[in-house]
Amino acid sequence: MPSAQVNNRDRAPSAGSKAGSKAGSNAHPSGDKRFKVLDITMKRNQHRQDALIEVLHKAQEIFGYLEEDVLLYVARQLKLPLSKVYGVATFYHLFSLKPSGAHTCVVCLGTACYVKGASSLLEALKNQVGIEPGETTDNGQMSVMTARCIGACGLAPAAVYDGKVMGNQTAESVLDNIKGWLD
Amino acid sequence: MDLNELLEIAEKERQRAASVRIRCCTAAGCASSGAEEIKDRLEQSIKDAGLDNTVEVCSVGCMKFCGRGPLVEIDIPGVLYQQVSGDQVEAIVDALKQNKAAESGATPLDREHPFFTLQQPIVLENSGKINPERIEEYIAVGGYQNLYHVIHDMSPDEVVDEVTRSGLRGRGGGGYPTGLKWATVAKMPEGQKYVICNADEGDPGAFMDRSVLESDPHRIIEGMAIAAYAIGANHGYIYVRAEYPLAIKRLETAIKQAKRLGLMGSQIFDSPFDFKIDIRVGAGAFVCGEETALMQSIEGGRGNPRPRPPYPAQSGLWHSPTLINNVETFANIPAIVREGADWFASIGTEKSKGTKVFALTGKIRNTGLIEVPMGIALREIVEKMGGGVPRGEVKAVQTGGPSGGCIPAHLFDTPVEYDSLIQLGTMMGSGGMIVMDTETSMVDVAQFYMEFCRGESCGKCIPCRAGTVQMYQMLTKILRGEATLIDLEQLERVCGMVKATSLCGLGQTAPNPVLSTLRYFREEYLELLKDSPKAQGVASR
Numbered sequence: 001m002p003s004a005q006v007n008n009r010d011r012a013p014s015a016g017s018k019a020g021s022k023a024g025s026n027a028h029p030s031g032d033k034r035f036k037v038l039d040i041t042m043k044r045n046q047h048r049q050d051a052l053i054e055v056l057h058k059a060q061e062i063f064g065y066l067e068e069d070v071l072l073y074v075a076r077q078l079k080l081p082l083s084k085v086y087g088v089a090t091f092y093h094l095f096s097l098k099p100s101g102a103h104t105c106v107v108c109l110g111t112a113c114y115v116k117g118a119s120s121l122l123e124a125l126k127n128q129v130g131i132e133p134g135e136t137t138d139n140g141q142m143s144v145m146t147a148r149c150i151g152a153c154g155l156a157p158a159a160v161y162d163g164k165v166m167g168n169q170t171a172e173s174v175l176d177n178i179k180g181w182l183d
Numbered sequence: 184m185d186l187n188e189l190l191e192i193a194e195k196e197r198q199r200a201a202s203v204r205i206r207c208c209t210a211a212g213c214a215s216s217g218a219e220e221i222k223d224r225l226e227q228s229i230k231d232a233g234l235d236n237t238v239e240v241c242s243v244g245c246m247k248f249c250g251r252g253p254l255v256e257i258d259i260p261g262v263l264y265q266q267v268s269g270d271q272v273e274a275i276v277d278a279l280k281q282n283k284a285a286e287s288g289a290t291p292l293d294r295e296h297p298f299f300t301l302q303q304p305i306v307l308e309n310s311g312k313i314n315p316e317r318i319e320e321y322i323a324v325g326g327y328q329n330l331y332h333v334i335h336d337m338s339p340d341e342v343v344d345e346v347t348r349s350g351l352r353g354r355g356g357g358g359y360p361t362g363l364k365w366a367t368v369a370k371m372p373e374g375q376k377y378v379i380c381n382a383d384e385g386d387p388g389a390f391m392d393r394s395v396l397e398s399d400p401h402r403i404i405e406g407m408a409i410a411a412y413a414i415g416a417n418h419g420y421i422y423v424r425a426e427y428p429l430a431i432k433r434l435e436t437a438i439k440q441a442k443r444l445g446l447m448g449s450q451i452f453d454s455p456f457d458f459k460i461d462i463r464v465g466a467g468a469f470v471c472g473e474e475t476a477l478m479q480s481i482e483g484g485r486g487n488p489r490p491r492p493p494y495p496a497q498s499g500l501w502h503s504p505t506l507i508n509n510v511e512t513f514a515n516i517p518a519i520v521r522e523g524a525d526w527f528a529s530i531g532t533e534k535s536k537g538t539k540v541f542a543l544t545g546k547i548r549n550t551g552l553i554e555v556p557m558g559i560a561l562r563e564i565v566e567k568m569g570g571g572v573p574r575g576e577v578k579a580v581q582t583g584g585p586s587g588g589c590i591p592a593h594l595f596d597t598p599v600e601y602d603s604l605i606q607l608g609t610m611m612g613s614g615g616m617i618v619m620d621t622e623t624s625m626v627d628v629a630q631f632y633m634e635f636c637r638g639e640s641c642g643k644c645i646p647c648r649a650g651t652v653q654m655y656q657m658l659t660k661i662l663r664g665e666a667t668l669i670d671l672e673q674l675e676r677v678c679g680m681v682k683a684t685s686l687c688g689l690g691q692t693a694p695n696p697v698l699s700t701l702r703y704f705r706e707e708y709l710e711l712l713k714d715s716p717k718a719q720g721v722a723s724r
Binding site (some may be wrong): 110 | 211249284372384389393426427463464482503542551552581584616619632
């Protein structure tokens, strides 16, 4: 298998790959329509193996997380060893192999947020919700995460609620913003 | 597209622009304080007041005073309102009708404050002035004319020479002379070459590159195209963090617009020069800011660095010669071409030319983005521009992120330049500047950065993978009051080992926050040791 990887590195992207020429006949057996959306993304990238990260981004967007079945499918379609796909999926922090909650609260732990008390926000969440960063509540309603830096340092400390960035957070405002999420 | 067509677009745009413009900052900082809503409400009010023929509401990039967003600026009477809320919109429009500043509600910022007057914008010259989503506005301020000039009036060697003479050094933090890097790639035999813009701004506490990309994306494209022409490349990549969705969106828009006008693609400006740019989005790995790891990531793999040499300039992306520069470095290029190398070299100090953009944050009154000439004293930045700390006293400034160090307050008269900062045991870094007050524990800060490096180590080489874990554990032990002097010595030994033997920049610089806090704030470590009287107080509590 390693030879496939060496070839990939040696081949310039413009040279393209023939790996996906038969992709149409390899559609996912479950018939799940979401795989078709993923197919379109791979097609748009001409099934190039170096587009793996883009494809995984799209897969996570469609499926919410990267379940094993999805990784297998991507590996097959891009003609990559599963070890490589799994290696990439686990290397990058933004790819998640576990489902996350219906709502997510991301607390920024960049330096500016840190010196302005981001840890008290996490403390408040822990006391209220009872989960540590990276965990999801048992009922699957809410996940708490941390970010290295979201670049909103002027508004430190910042947190992201379901994709919406809010600045100048306090322990009280955090609890206010997640009100109703746990029901 | 030729020069006349370009000038025509510029002229048309100048005529189109309404006589009065209300500029709303919609960059990430202000956007998260509700800037989009303010912009919509302003648009509606202007329409309701029947002013939409003479007044235009437009969205622009960063206006620098990020801590006081949303920011709204009006040409006449030339005021910059801070923290604009929905109910102040009416007052602003009413005042505009009478051609004066709003008296009630909205608070204008003092433009004569040193925060603004000490700035010298080159990289940020268009930031907050033009709409980043319209290429016409960039062309109207002279954009893409530098590219035309370079292609038609200069040879590639002359361009490299110009950049070399300007004295520009890499703005990603290392400070490697940009001209030298360009010359190395240009000298490689003809064939496939690449230009990469490193927009993987991973340092926590830094958002300069983000602001440049969100405020003036065409500037980066023009800078990259000039570089490509100089070194003989026809393909470029911008590697940008996934955490910056707005920057990605604006870059995509900019690339589409440039293609539409024939400013990207084949035979640009009717010359044999071809150039295209692809965007690659990262997936949250700090180590991908390291150039060899970044290239691995563009190739679709894990972001593991590899030993150098060979340097990317010799063998980079897909083994081709590759030029990698930071966002801010490319952003300087159009200005250097326009004004000349001598003009650029006249700014700054002997060994550090030009300006540097910093993200001023932390425990400071005025947070935001500043662009200052090299050589300015830290004191000017912290006390005059930043207005000092809100409470208590300033203790230190951290620069260079997890690879840098802390500069104590008594050394604030040091000029900000590459070499003087290295002498202090820190580095320029990409431009994060985090102010800490006396409440901040420096051992805690050191542990914070070590936690960061521990989590971000790619795991390829053992000194970094195991060393960061060891150092983190020792710092935790110290913070718990369980360590002795022997542990402290051990910590220093491990720091030296990791620094000397790690494969890439991440590991080699990971001990810096510990070493620099040990150098200037050693007593804080000693106080926490088991046998110090203070630590015993903590333990008995």
